[in-house]
Amino acid sequence: MTEMTFVRPEFRVRIDREACIKCGRCVHQCGWNVYHLDADDRPMPDHSKCAACHRCVTFCPADAITIEKNPLAYKESDSMSSGLRKAIWRQAETGGVLLTGMGTDKPYLRIFDHLLLDACQVTNPSIDPLREPMELRTFLGRKPDSIEVGYGNGDGGPPKLLTELDPQLMLETPIVFGGMSFGSVSLNVHRALAMAAKASGTFMNTGEGGLHADLEPYQDNIIVQCASGRFGVHADYLQAGAAVEIKIGQGAKPGIGGHLPGEKIDEQVSTTRMIPQGTDALSPAPHHDIYSIEDLRQLIYAIKEATGYKPVSVKIACVHNVAAIASGVVRAGADIVYLDGFKGGTGAAPTIIRDHVGIPIEIAIAVVDQRLRDEGIRNRASIVAAGGIRSSADIVKAIALGADACGVGTALLVAMGCHVCQKCHTGCCSWGITTQRPELTRRLDPEWGAERVSNLIRAWSHEIAEVLGAVGVNAIESLRGSRERLRALGLDQTTMDIIGVKQAGVGH
Amino acid sequence: MTPSSESVRSVPTGPARRGPTGIEPARITAGQPGLENGLVTRDGDTAHIDARGVYYKTLNEQIRMLVGEGMTTVMLDNINGQRYIGAGISADHLTIMVNGVPGNDLATFMDGPTVIVDDNAQDGIANTMNRGLVVVRGDAGDVVGYGMRGGRVYVLGDVGYRVGIHMKAYGEQHPVIVIGGHARDFFGEYMAGGEMILLGLGDSSEPILGSYVGTGMHGGVIYVRGSVQGHQLGKEVSVVDPTPEDAARIEELVTDFCRVHALDATEVLSQPFGKIAPFTHRPYGKLYAY
Numbered sequence: 159m160t161e162m163t164f165v166r167p168e169f170r171v172r173i174d175r176e177a178c179i180k181c182g183r184c185v186h187q188c189g190w191n192v193y194h195l196d197a198d199d200r201p202m203p204d205h206s207k208c209a210a211c212h213r214c215v216t217f218c219p220a221d222a223i224t225i226e227k228n229p230l231a232y233k234e235s236d237s238m239s240s241g242l243r244k245a246i247w248r249q250a251e252t253g254g255v256l257l258t259g260m261g262t263d264k265p266y267l268r269i270f271d272h273l274l275l276d277a278c279q280v281t282n283p284s285i286d287p288l289r290e291p292m293e294l295r296t297f298l299g300r301k302p303d304s305i306e307v308g309y310g311n312g313d314g315g316p317p318k319l320l321t322e323l324d325p326q327l328m329l330e331t332p333i334v335f336g337g338m339s340f341g342s343v344s345l346n347v348h349r350a351l352a353m354a355a356k357a358s359g360t361f362m363n364t365g366e367g368g369l370h371a372d373l374e375p376y377q378d379n380i381i382v383q384c385a386s387g388r389f390g391v392h393a394d395y396l397q398a399g400a401a402v403e404i405k406i407g408q409g410a411k412p413g414i415g416g417h418l419p420g421e422k423i424d425e426q427v428s429t430t431r432m433i434p435q436g437t438d439a440l441s442p443a444p445h446h447d448i449y450s451i452e453d454l455r456q457l458i459y460a461i462k463e464a465t466g467y468k469p470v471s472v473k474i475a476c477v478h479n480v481a482a483i484a485s486g487v488v489r490a491g492a493d494i495v496y497l498d499g500f501k502g503g504t505g506a507a508p509t510i511i512r513d514h515v516g517i518p519i520e521i522a523i524a525v526v527d528q529r530l531r532d533e534g535i536r537n538r539a540s541i542v543a544a545g546g547i548r549s550s551a552d553i554v555k556a557i558a559l560g561a562d563a564c565g566v567g568t569a570l571l572v573a574m575g576c577h578v579c580q581k582c583h584t585g586c587c588s589w590g591i592t593t594q595r596p597e598l599t600r601r602l603d604p605e606w607g608a609e610r611v612s613n614l615i616r617a618w619s620h621e622i623a624e625v626l627g628a629v630g631v632n633a634i635e636s637l638r639g640s641r642e643r644l645r646a647l648g649l650d651q652t653t654m655d656i657i658g659v660k661q662a663g664v665g666h
Numbered sequence: 667m668t669p670s671s672e673s674v675r676s677v678p679t680g681p682a683r684r685g686p687t688g689i690e691p692a693r694i695t696a697g698q699p700g701l702e703n704g705l706v707t708r709d710g711d712t713a714h715i716d717a718r719g720v721y722y723k724t725l726n727e728q729i730r731m732l733v734g735e736g737m738t739t740v741m742l743d744n745i746n747g748q749r750y751i752g753a754g755i756s757a758d759h760l761t762i763m764v765n766g767v768p769g770n771d772l773a774t775f776m777d778g779p780t781v782i783v784d785d786n787a788q789d790g791i792a793n794t795m796n797r798g799l800v801v802v803r804g805d806a807g808d809v810v811g812y813g814m815r816g817g818r819v820y821v822l823g824d825v826g827y828r829v830g831i832h833m834k835a836y837g838e839q840h841p842v843i844v845i846g847g848h849a850r851d852f853f854g855e856y857m858a859g860g861e862m863i864l865l866g867l868g869d870s871s872e873p874i875l876g877s878y879v880g881t882g883m884h885g886g887v888i889y890v891r892g893s894v895q896g897h898q899l900g901k902e903v904s905v906v907d908p909t910p911e912d913a914a915r916i917e918e919l920v921t922d923f924c925r926v927h928a929l930d931a932t933e934v935l936s937q938p939f940g941k942i943a944p945f946t947h948r949p950y951g952k953l954y955a956y
Contacts, residue, residue: 254955387832388813392796393754393775417950432815432836433858437885437947442856446831447771447790447809456749456770460793463726464754464775508954 164247169210170226171203177222184214184223189588189598190581209579213588245509256509259582259592261410261501261546261568264513269520269649270552274662276643278630285632287623293633294619296563298334298540299326299469299493324493325469327381327401329563330359331619332634333553336498336544336567337383337405337473339367341418341427341439342505342582343571344599347591350574350607352376357608358615363565366405366416366441368430369395381471384461386415387441389431393464401468401494402461404454406445407475409502409519409545411511416441418506422585424594455490462491469493476500476522476545477515481529488530488539495539496565497522502545503568505592506583519545520559524657527560527639550618554625559657560639573614574607642666704728711738718744722769726750733757741765747788752776752798770807773800776817789826792819796839801926805847814841814860822846822927824868827876828855833886835859844923851876854942855900858885863919865934866892879903880942884949888942889916891934899942902949908941 171192173184180200185193190207193214208225215223232240245256278284285292306320335355340348342365349372355362356379363381364373368390373380382399384391396402407413418427418439428435448454458470471494472487474480484495499519504512523543530536543556544565553564572578575589582592590601622634631637645662646654654661704720706713706728713732717725725748732740738759742751745766752762756777764772764783773781774793786804790812798817805823813832816839824847831852833841841860847868853875854862866874874892881900889912894905908916916939917931924931 248955252955255953257954388794388815391775391794391813392815393756393777396754396775417953420948420951428836432839433834434836434885437858438950440832440856440858440882440884440950442832442882446828446855447793447812456790460750460753460771460774463723463750 163206163251165206165244165251166230167205167208167228169208170205170228171208171214172224172226173201173203174220174222174224175200177220179220179222181219183217183219187213187217187588189213189586189593189595190584209581209586209588211577211579211581211588213577257506257583258509258512258580259504259506259584260578260580261503262513263580266501266518268546269518269653269657270546270548270555272646272648273520273555273659274645274647275554275558275625275629276645277628282630284630285627287620287627290627291632292623292626293635294331294622296329296332296634297326298329298471298542298562300324300539301537303537325467327361327469327494328359329361331615331622332557332563333358333615333618334360334381334542334563334565335362335570336502336565337363337365337381337403338505338567338571339365339383339389339418340370340430341365341367341422341594343592344590344594344602345370345372345426346599346602346604346607347571347574348373349604350602350611351570352380353604353608354570354611354615355379357612360615361400363403364399367418367427368432369398370426370430374398383473384457385441386443386445387439389433389439389441392432396461396465396468399468401471402465403471403473403494403496404445404457404461404492405473406448406454407473407477407498408504409475409498409500409516410504411507412475412477412500412516413443414508414511415443416506419585422594427594451486451490454487454492458491471496471542473498476517476519478517480517480522481525484526484541485529485533485535488535492539494542495526496542496544497526497561498565499543499545503571504582519543519547519556521653521656523556523559523561524641524659528658531639550621550625553618554622554637555644557634558637558640558644559659560641562638569614570611573610574602706732708732708737711736712741713737713739714741714743716744717742717748717766718746720748722748722750726753729762730755733760739763745785750774752779752781755779773798776800786823787821792817792843795819795841803927808850810845811841811843814843815839816841818842818844820844820846820923820926824848826850828852830854830857830860830862830888832856832858833860833862835886842919844919846923846927846929848872848874849876852878852881854880854883854886854888854903856882856884857888857944858883860886861915861919862886862888863916863923863939864888864890865920865923866890867929867934873898880944882949883942883944884947885944887912889939890942891937891939894940894942902946903942903944905940905942908939912941913939 184201192207193201196202210225308320351362352373361381366385377398381401383403385405420436420438472492473496476499500516540562543561547564547566585593587593590598641658644659646659647662705716739761741763743765747769749769751768752773754775758778760779762781767785770788770790772791776798777796778798780799782801787802787806789807790809792811794813800819802821806821806825808826810829827850844863880903921931
């Protein structure tokens with residue numbers, strides 16, 4: 159029987175034949191092999207391969223290409239949607255687990271979009287951030303329980319801090335880059351992120367794929383990750399980073415490991431991960447030396463011992479018991495707790511996990527912050543909130559809910575050309591981002607990418623400063639955990655109670 | 667106030683929250699701080715540390731200090747559970763002699779040195795080790811050589827669970843674990859490269875291996891002296907007869923192991939070996955629908 163499928167194409171590629179100049183650029187640009195040229199050099203599309211990534215549309219010199227949703231009608235059913243029907247057909251054909259990329263596309267409640275910020279009026283003056291200093295600088299790391307200040311030699315001289323502080327990561331803006339491994343993304347993406355992190359005064363994160371030698375000049379702005387597969391992890395790697403992150407979980411796929419398919423393990427990825435070319439890179443679901451908080455403490459301190467006591471971040475996916483888990487993580491000695499909400503992105507995850515496991519970052523921030531405060535240990539670790547941070551507004555709200563800083567990943571890729579087609583796992587990314595195919599990866603010029611990412615961070619930082627001015631504070635520190643400056647619109651009472659935010663219209 | 671772990675131990679954890687029982691919940695502490703310093707004596711390139719009662723952080727600082735001074739042998743006496751000995755140390759001509767039972771994560775992230783333990787060792791030895799040699803004259807605990815990428819581990823006695831998990835090889839780096847005694851379940855789990863040899867010396871009434879051997883294994887090889895039953899294997903591996911190349915490799919490694927542990931290699935090699943290898947390097951290649 160010939161291969162046939164019930165799954166009709168999701169998109170239709172329409173070519174304006176009058177406008178088309180038969181240059182063949184679409185054929186060249188498409189990483190999915192949608193196009194071939196017919197005998198008359200006319201590009202002919204295979205609609206079924208189109209991911210709607212718009213690479214061809216963007217680069218068509220004649221502006222002759224349009225991508226449309228396939229208007230093919232299905233008998234409507236809210237329950238058995240056309241998407242579900244297609245998923246069943248695909249699985250009936252292959253017997254495989256459905257894979258996807260990026261964050262969930264399901265229409266879950268977006269709590270950030272139901273939170274509104276306060277502003278100053280009449281009795282409490284707002285601040286103009288264009289004319290007055292506005293402090294966005296953020297320090298991540300363990301803060302002391304108390305500080306001791308001395309004055310000169312006891313003779314009333316200038317004050318100085320007597321308390322020895324733990325090492326801190328200094329961010330010029332409360333944004334860090336989320337972990338995205340070389341392997342899931344291209345080396346040029348890593349180069350761009352490293353340059354942008356340096357230019358923006360913040361940190362990129364290697365993800366679990368090792369650190370390519372080209373990134374060594376940027377190591378003061380790099381957080382290196384140690385995950386369950388221990389790919390590319392060795393003493394020099396741990397030493398190279400400004401801090402080390404232990405990845406326990408990822409918001410998009412809590413509780414499961416990662417499989418980087420052998421096709422993506424080319425020579426460069428092989429060198430950086432320190433595994434042979436072509437083998438699958440399997441990251442087990444758990445770290446097999448961590449079965450308890452005590453075991454986590456053991457790894458945290460193993461890393462501290464191996465690095466001369468650099469800050470250690472622990473990244474966990476936001477799950478139902480996140481507050482208790484975070485408390486354990488802090489008590490285990492983490493300097494930073496990186497919370498990754500269930501809307502976070504991924505290079506590849508089973509769709510069922512991405513779309514159905516975990517809890518939103520907004521709730522996780524609030525309950526973790528509250529738990530650590532209640533237990534009197536909030537100062538012992540900084541909270542970085544990630545997994546569903548899409549804009550500067552989300553960052554401001556996350557910080558008001560209790561985060562110290564936010565981690566962003568997808569938005570950085572979008573800045574570099576990603577059109578969120580959710581096909582990262584295929585390794586065919588036409589934009590040269592989530593692929594290792596050299597003809598595709600060379601499309602992303604690292605310096606161009608770095609400039610775009612730096613622009614985004616600069617723009618967001620200005621926006622954050624604008625909001626701070628409107629709220630009437632001159633430092634991000636003053637907004638941190640200040641839930642009183644948030645109000646909810648359209649959230650239910652239970653959610654408002656859990657996140658500690660009042661209904662809009664309720665005064666102080 | 668001192669930073670990091672000291673401060674964690676010495677400071678109160680804030681206002682206690684009492685549960686419904688009214689009993690204050692237990693707080694995690696890292697044990698007693700221990701002595702400020704071990705007694706160090708130097709004799710040429712050799713240094714001794716009397717580690718009795720010395721906290722691991724202090725002990726490891728002293729070891730690194732002595733390595734920095736150019737010592738080539740560091741003798742640790744009265745070791746009793748101190749963790750992370752040799753952690754992250756990069757040095758080629760360094761031997762650390764451990765007299766006593768070291769704590770978890772011995773030689774973790776280590777790159778080059780030789781560590782010789784004159785007693786039993788605990789869990790997690792050679793965790794993510796890059797290069798070097800770890801010799802244990804007694805038994806070792808669980809998760810020996812987790813993610814180990816290079817170097818060798820020679821344990822004379824028995825080992826616990828999940829030994830050699832996710833061991834991997836790369837280029838010139840090729841990790842080897844040789845176990846003189848028996849091993850428990852999940853031997854070579856997720857193994858991606860390198861070699862393990864299990865000799866099964868000692869009590870012959872016990873099975874030399876537990877169950878789920880090589881579960882998730884997708885690279886490398888395990889040689890077992892003695893028999894392994896099908897029900898002990900993970901579904902990703904099978905037992906085959908060693909090739910002449912395998913036999914030569916077994917002889918080479920066993921001979922070296924026996925030299926280090928003063929055993930009779932001829933006698934050890936006189937029994938047949940089985941070879942456990944994975945069916946595929948891509949165990950999950952067909953799991954997904956695209």
